[in-house]
Amino acid sequence: xxxxxxxxxxxxxxxxxxxxxxxxxxxxxxxxxxxxxxxxxxxxxxxxxxxxxxxxxxxxxxxxxxxxxxxxxxxxxxxxxxxxxxxxxxxxxxxxxxxxxxxxxxxxxxxxxxxxxxxxxxxxxxxxxxxxxxxxxxxxxxxxxxxxxxxxxxxxxxxxxxxxxxxxxxxxxxxxxxxxxxxxxxxxxxxxxxxxxxxxxxxxxxxxxxxxxxxxxxxxxxxxxxxxxxxxxxxxxxxxxxxxxxxxxxxxxxxxxxxxxxxxxxxxxxxxxxxxxxxxxxxxxxxxxxxxxxxxxxxxxxxxxxxxxxxxxxxxxxxxxxxxx
Amino acid sequence: xxxxxxxxxxxxxxxxxxxxxxxxxxxxxxxxxxxxxxxxxxxxxxxxxxxxxxxxxxxxxxxxxxxxxxxxxxxxxxxxxxxxxxxxxxxxxxxxxxxxxxxxxxxxxxxxxxxxxxxxxxxxxxxxxxxxxxxxxxxxxxxxxxxxxxxxxxxxxxxxxxxxxxxxxxxxxxxxxxxxxxxxxxxxxxxxxxxxxxxxxxxxxxxxxxxxxxxxxxxxxxxxxxxxxxxxxxxxxxxxxxxxxxxxxxxxxxxxxxxxxxxxxxxxxxxxxxxxxxxxxxxxxxxxxxxxxxxxxxxxxxxxxxxxxxxxx
Numbered sequence: 001x002x003x004x005x006x007x008x009x010x011x012x013x014x015x016x017x018x019x020x021x022x023x024x025x026x027x028x029x030x031x032x033x034x035x036x037x038x039x040x041x042x043x044x045x046x047x048x049x050x051x052x053x054x055x056x057x058x059x060x061x062x063x064x065x066x067x068x069x070x071x072x073x074x075x076x077x078x079x080x081x082x083x084x085x086x087x088x089x090x091x092x093x094x095x096x097x098x099x100x101x102x103x104x105x106x107x108x109x110x111x112x113x114x115x116x117x118x119x120x121x122x123x124x125x126x127x128x129x130x131x132x133x134x135x136x137x138x139x140x141x142x143x144x145x146x147x148x149x150x151x152x153x154x155x156x157x158x159x160x161x162x163x164x165x166x167x168x169x170x171x172x173x174x175x176x177x178x179x180x181x182x183x184x185x186x187x188x189x190x191x192x193x194x195x196x197x198x199x200x201x202x203x204x205x206x207x208x209x210x211x212x213x214x215x216x217x218x219x220x221x222x223x224x225x226x227x228x229x230x231x232x233x234x235x236x237x238x239x240x241x242x243x244x245x246x247x248x249x250x251x252x253x254x255x256x257x258x259x260x261x262x263x264x265x266x267x268x269x270x271x272x273x274x275x276x277x278x279x280x281x282x283x284x285x286x287x288x289x290x291x292x293x294x295x296x297x298x299x300x301x302x303x304x305x306x307x308x309x310x311x312x313x314x315x316x317x318x319x320x321x322x323x324x325x
Numbered sequence: 326x327x328x329x330x331x332x333x334x335x336x337x338x339x340x341x342x343x344x345x346x347x348x349x350x351x352x353x354x355x356x357x358x359x360x361x362x363x364x365x366x367x368x369x370x371x372x373x374x375x376x377x378x379x380x381x382x383x384x385x386x387x388x389x390x391x392x393x394x395x396x397x398x399x400x401x402x403x404x405x406x407x408x409x410x411x412x413x414x415x416x417x418x419x420x421x422x423x424x425x426x427x428x429x430x431x432x433x434x435x436x437x438x439x440x441x442x443x444x445x446x447x448x449x450x451x452x453x454x455x456x457x458x459x460x461x462x463x464x465x466x467x468x469x470x471x472x473x474x475x476x477x478x479x480x481x482x483x484x485x486x487x488x489x490x491x492x493x494x495x496x497x498x499x500x501x502x503x504x505x506x507x508x509x510x511x512x513x514x515x516x517x518x519x520x521x522x523x524x525x526x527x528x529x530x531x532x533x534x535x536x537x538x539x540x541x542x543x544x545x546x547x548x549x550x551x552x553x554x555x556x557x558x559x560x561x562x563x564x565x566x567x568x569x570x571x572x573x574x575x576x577x578x579x580x581x582x583x584x585x586x587x588x589x590x591x592x593x594x595x596x597x598x599x600x601x602x603x604x605x606x607x608x609x610x611x612x613x614x615x616x617x618x619x620x621x622x623x624x625x626x627x628x629x630x631x632x633x634x635x636x637x638x
Contacts, residue, residue: 054543086545099536102555104562104634113554114544147634 002068003171003209004030004053004090009065011048011057011233019062020283022048024233026065027309032170033207035197037220037241039256040230041279046213049230050173053211054086070170088118090171091164093193096180098156101148108134108144111163120167133162137192154185161193165200172197172210179214194223217256221245229253232280232290235309239316249318251295289320297322329623336615341384344608402609405594410613412486413590417579419506420513425568428518432525432564437552439530447522455519459578463512463585470508482508484587509586513578517571524567529560562633569625573618 011023023045030036038046051057053067055074066073069089074082091114094100102110111130115121121129131141137158148156157177164172177193178186197210214220220227221241228238229252237250248254255275277294280286286293292302301321309319398405431451435444454462468474471483482505532538533556541551576592583592591610598606630636 056539056543083545083547086543088545092540092543094536094540096536100540102537102541102559104558104632105555113541113546117545149635 002029003032003034003070004211005066005068006049006052007066007068009049009052009067010063011045011052012062013058014060014062017283021285022061022233022282023052026230026233026235028228028235028238030171030209030211032209034226035194035210035212035224037224037227038211038213038230039215039217039220039227039253041215043279043282044230045233045282046230047175050092050175050211050213053090053171053173054092055082056092084118087114087169088120088167089169090173091167091169093157093160093164093172093174093177095176098148098153098180100160101156103148106145106147107151107159111144111159111166114163115166118167129166133166134159136165136196137162152185153181154189157181157185157189158192161189161196165196168200168208170207170209172208173213174210175213176215177212190219190223217245217253217259229256232285233282234290234319235317236291236320237316237318238309239313243316249312249316249323250320251297251322252291253318326623329619332619333616336619337385337612340608340612340615341381343611344604398603398606402606405606406591406609406613409589409591409594411590412588413579413583413592415502416506416509416513416583416588416590417575420510420517421568421572421575423510424514424517425521427514428521429525429561429564431518431522433529433552433557433560435522436526436529436533436560437556439526439533444526448526451519451522454515455523457516458581459512459516460581460585462515463509463582466508466512467585484585486589505588509582509588512582512585513575516578517575520571521564521568525560525564528563529556532556532560535559562629565632566625566629569621569628572621576614576618 006026006028009023009026010021012019012021014020026045026049028036038049040046048057048061052063053069053074055063055077057063063075065075067075069085072085074085077085101107108127108130111133112126115126115129116123127144130144134141134143139155139158139162143151143155143159148159151159157180160177164174172193174193178189181189194210194212197208200208212220212224217227217229221244224241226238227241227244228235229244229250230236231252237244237248237253244253245257248257252275259275275294280290280293286303288301288303289295289298289306292298295302299322307319307321309317312318312323431447435441435447438444467483469477470480473480484505486502486505538551538555541555542548546554579590579592580595581592582588583590584596587593591613594606595610597603598610
């Protein structure tokens with residue numbers, strides 16, 4: 001059963017300087033209970049893609065295509081229906097919990113808010129449910145009385161996770177959930193998140209799916225079932241997580257994988273690689289394949305036409321002319 | 326708290342020297358129009374021309390000395406202030422309360438949809454009101470609604486706090502005071518609501534960009550709930566503080582508006598004292614206003630501690 005389907009999704013941001021395309025024709029599926037990783041550099045459209053699911057894009061965004069959540073298009077849903085779907089079917093773990101939490105409200109009230117709104121448990125049991133959620137993310141239930149500024153960065157991110165789990169949604173969208181944290185805490189929070197999604201998902205009612213957004217291909221390789229790599233608003237490669245990480249087909253994915261080498265891998269150690277140049281500005285994309293100016297194996301044909309995303313191996317797709325050569 | 330007392334101490338000292346620097350002859354003023362014995366005048370001048378240090382020490386011993394007389398009214402200054410403080414409190418209290426309630430409401434509506442129709446209309450209006458001098462607006466209201474022009478009947482009294490002979494302790498007398506209050510209060514409300522609306526609007530526009538509002542929307546809250554439960558409580562914090570800090574400027578408004586409407590409060594008393602100049606009276610009023618402003622600032626700080634959990638801990 002497919003939980004979430006992006007069908008040829010386009011998102012443009014209109015500005016005084018003209019239209020800036022952020023997402024350019026993305027088609028992607030997330031199965032129920034599956035963890036999909038989306039990788040890519042800053043500005044490649046990953047966050048825009050994630051925000052489109054619950055129609056949380058800013059007012060200047062123009063969206064075309066379909067986003068089917070449990071088979072229903074959230075982009076054309078009536079507002080009342082959309083509000084009912086928000087958080088109860090799909091919840092978000094935001095990037096920076098410091099700014100995503102209301103600074104003048106106790107965290108217990110903030111966690112209880114969606115529970116009360118969607119009435120997933122009777123009003124009398126909300127307090128107990130908040131305590132249970134806090135315990136699940138490794139915080140004492142008494143923390144419900146704290147304000148966000150009284151918690152550390154890691155604790156705040158745990159609160160965000162507890163909040164996302166509050167209504168037992170079928171889908172969790174984690175948008176760089178650990179980038180604002182220091183390395184040790186990053187690993188803890190990521191383990192907690194993936195662990196909870198796995199454990200709570202195997203319950204009798206339904207599987208919990210997750211979209212995990214990160215620029216760190218190594219993290220995605222070890223925590224996700226599948227990975228989709230984005231560049232300049234398009235998916236340029238997708239497939240099973242470990243295969244993508246171990247045997248990337250697209251030259252951009254190869255560069256990303258090399259940027260996070262496996263510890264102890266001698267090949268990576270003696271040939272450290274980075275990618276020359278900067279990601280293209282979405283308002284001024286190169287002709288042909290958007291990656292060709294930075295591509296180490298670019299051919300003249302790459303400047304002329306954009307390669308389509310085609311199946312290059314079982315369950316694997318890539319968008320590159322030279323992928324099989 | 327400590328800072329408030331340091332400021333108060335500074336004001337008390339500064340207050341003394343400020344009025345010693347004013348030109349003018351209190352004795353001449355005192356004796357104006359009276360048949361005074363020249364020798365008596367010399368005696369009086371000698372009493373007032375004591376060395377500055379001696380005067381200062383006498384003043385410091387009790388800045389609120391109840392025996393100091395006004396040179397113009399020949400009555401103890403603090404007794405006069407005690408009489409005049411109530412009309413001012415009534416006028417300013419009502420005006421600030423109404424101005425902050427209406428101003429915050431306008432600011433919320435305008436700031437939640439900046440660039441919208443309500444915002445364009447209200448921001449234009451409030452900016453015009455904000456830039457009007459109080460005395461001018463007061464006079465315009467006076468001409469239109471009290472004197473009456475273009476067939477508009479004069480609905481409100483020209484000035485004063487009550488009609489002559491009205492018994493202000495009876496309910497009818499209160500209505501009479503209320504009737505007199507309308508125009509001066511409206512003048513102050515119009516000008517200060519503009520100030521508060523603009524601050525609230527700017528503060529809410531700042532909050533609109535915050536990510537916790539996206540989270541609140543993602544939770545499935547209605548737009549009005551996002552505004553009421555999340556955006557407004559945060560945007561109110563700086564606004565409430567600014568309202569209290571603005572009380573210092575409201576005092577200056579009181580002087581001009583009370584003068585225009587002959588409202589018998591501290592503002593009008595200031596104007597009367599300035600015409601002298603009635604130095605003992607001015608000095609006492611100045612001290613009184615300073616204490617009020619310091620108290621307002623202190624209250625603003627205390628309120629922030631109550632409302633904002635981040636400051637509390």
